[in-house]
Amino acid sequence: MASLVINDTPDGHRMLALSGRLDATSVSSIWDRAHRALTDAPDRPVTVDAADVEYCDGAGIALLVDLASHPRRAPVEVVRMRAAVATLYNQFDLANLEHDLDPPAPRLPVVEEVGSATYGLGRDLRNMVTFVGSLTSALVYAIVHPRSVRWKDVFRICERVGADGLPIVALISFLLGLILAFQSAVPMKRFGAEIFVADLLGLSVLRELGPLMTAILLAGRSGAAFAAEIGTMTVNQEVDALTTMGLDPVRFLVTPRIIAALLMTPLLTLFANLVALLGGALTMQTFSIPLVTFFHELDSAVDLTDFLAGWVKSFVFAFLIAAVGCLRGLQTSAGASAVGDSATRAVVSGIILLVIVDGIFAVAYFVLDI
Amino acid sequence: MPTGDPVITVQDLAVGYDDRAILEHVSFDVREGEVFVILGGSGSGKSTLLKHMIGLYPPISGHVLIQGRDITEADGDERRDILRGVGVMYQSGALFGSMTLAENVRLPLEEYTMLPRAAIDLIARMKLELVGLDQFSGHLPSEISGGMQKRAAIARAMALDPPILFLDEPSAGLDPITSAELDALIRRLQQTLGVTFVIVTHELASIYAIADRVIMLDKRTRGIAAEGDPRKLRDDSDNPWVRQFFRREATAETA
Numbered sequence: 001m002a003s004l005v006i007n008d009t010p011d012g013h014r015m016l017a018l019s020g021r022l023d024a025t026s027v028s029s030i031w032d033r034a035h036r037a038l039t040d041a042p043d044r045p046v047t048v049d050a051a052d053v054e055y056c057d058g059a060g061i062a063l064l065v066d067l068a069s070h071p072r073r074a075p076v077e078v079v080r081m082r083a084a085v086a087t088l089y090n091q092f093d094l095a096n097l098e099h100d101l102d103p104p105a106p107r108l109p110v111v112e113e114v115g116s117a118t119y120g121l122g123r124d125l126r127n128m129v130t131f132v133g134s135l136t137s138a139l140v141y142a143i144v145h146p147r148s149v150r151w152k153d154v155f156r157i158c159e160r161v162g163a164d165g166l167p168i169v170a171l172i173s174f175l176l177g178l179i180l181a182f183q184s185a186v187p188m189k190r191f192g193a194e195i196f197v198a199d200l201l202g203l204s205v206l207r208e209l210g211p212l213m214t215a216i217l218l219a220g221r222s223g224a225a226f227a228a229e230i231g232t233m234t235v236n237q238e239v240d241a242l243t244t245m246g247l248d249p250v251r252f253l254v255t256p257r258i259i260a261a262l263l264m265t266p267l268l269t270l271f272a273n274l275v276a277l278l279g280g281a282l283t284m285q286t287f288s289i290p291l292v293t294f295f296h297e298l299d300s301a302v303d304l305t306d307f308l309a310g311w312v313k314s315f316v317f318a319f320l321i322a323a324v325g326c327l328r329g330l331q332t333s334a335g336a337s338a339v340g341d342s343a344t345r346a347v348v349s350g351i352i353l354l355v356i357v358d359g360i361f362a363v364a365y366f367v368l369d370i
Numbered sequence: 371m372p373t374g375d376p377v378i379t380v381q382d383l384a385v386g387y388d389d390r391a392i393l394e395h396v397s398f399d400v401r402e403g404e405v406f407v408i409l410g411g412s413g414s415g416k417s418t419l420l421k422h423m424i425g426l427y428p429p430i431s432g433h434v435l436i437q438g439r440d441i442t443e444a445d446g447d448e449r450r451d452i453l454r455g456v457g458v459m460y461q462s463g464a465l466f467g468s469m470t471l472a473e474n475v476r477l478p479l480e481e482y483t484m485l486p487r488a489a490i491d492l493i494a495r496m497k498l499e500l501v502g503l504d505q506f507s508g509h510l511p512s513e514i515s516g517g518m519q520k521r522a523a524i525a526r527a528m529a530l531d532p533p534i535l536f537l538d539e540p541s542a543g544l545d546p547i548t549s550a551e552l553d554a555l556i557r558r559l560q561q562t563l564g565v566t567f568v569i570v571t572h573e574l575a576s577i578y579a580i581a582d583r584v585i586m587l588d589k590r591t592r593g594i595a596a597e598g599d600p601r602k603l604r605d606d607s608d609n610p611w612v613r614q615f616f617r618r619e620a621t622a623e624t625a
Binding site: 232233236237239241245246247 | 423424426428448450451453456458460461462464465466467477478482549599
């Protein structure tokens, strides 16, 4: 236990006699009282007598240092410390302990903040243009020299993007078809028009929802995985190692991923279309529309152009998802949170780009009357 | 001590990040066949200097000539050509995590040579044997210890038999015995293959064991505080801070 006895001497001094064990548990009981003894009489010189302190840990030394450096008019002196306590006490320079432990972060003037943000945006844009340039050159090289492509990596990534992604794409597409058919069949039944659900489903799934939903799922799944994988390689200096081996990281890491995404996304889109239509057809059975009638109506409502209009988009979406994922991975900075940031940025910018490009497709198809 | 011609020449180099200089007016030569050590305290810019020497980052100013060719000015194929003459072992090893040790060592051979598969396999096996890891060729980097990863990284860096090897903190995080084994390996490679080593480290035991010549970086002056034989610097340097560093003495200023 720590104890504190306060005595005022006739010559105007105040004596603070500390005794016992000054450790993290016991010091708290006397800290406030010791402090008050100093602030109550700011003009009275204080002597802290530590002769009876048996043991002192970091908290005890902190109390002594705090008392000795107390800002007041009259001086404070710590005396009669035992050798062991004095050794601990003397390792601190009181002047060094005055700096602010949590200095406020420097704030830039608004103009400088705007300038710095603009510069960052410009640098991002330049990096993106450089990346698109090297990517194009790497893809052209891969087409001209197919043997230079690391096909083993391509097939490994194909398996992860395609085969491993199949269950989630199937589940979401099936539910999408099921819900869409059900939600439209209920109001349409009132007009006896539930057969036209097949037309609605066919057009919306083949032209829009199939490719877009597959792409969004892949952006969340594979785009993030690409960014995290390449990001971890960047943090572990593996990308530096490639560069110093004279191997182009874009050709080595990005090309196989782009090729795998270009091969797998259209296939997954085909599958998603089929499963969504199947989900819709099954729902319509509960509305007394047999499968054969549903598919007959579907056949009369959509043609090859509708299918191709949607399917072509899946190639562009595949390129976007893979390229953005890889770019974010290569842009990963240092630190443990950087990989997470890259994965997040890959998903967010990937989905934004998908929606923008889908909008451009919609306008282009309208203008071209497709 | 080897007294060959300079294979690396650093001329008035200023390096740093975002135009904030960490080192300025740095000039030195690395001679053929020597073990050249860059040392200095934490934050003195050792690894930064190394990264600029191998052209990972552009310097603020100055030049680095590797075998007479300026890597700071080189681009594309020329840069790749210069880098074929060097091997780099990074602090973390930087082995490709999805590849086995054999695949890691085979990679540069597959990318740069037209050798038949059997020859590539044999060379990879020889390089792994050289660093004592032939029994672990089928292991992934995550399945072996830190010291083994560093040895495997040396094997990969040597795959194409570059005349110059850069090693970034080879003994960091290793126990003294493993560290001594790595030092012995470096000495053996230098003596048997005549490889020039540029090593970044602050492990004094390693420096005395392997270094022919050192430069010592000082973050206070942002430059080279001393250059020469480490034992001579320890005993005779004019700079008291350098002597203290080599004798592992702490002062109020350096502690």
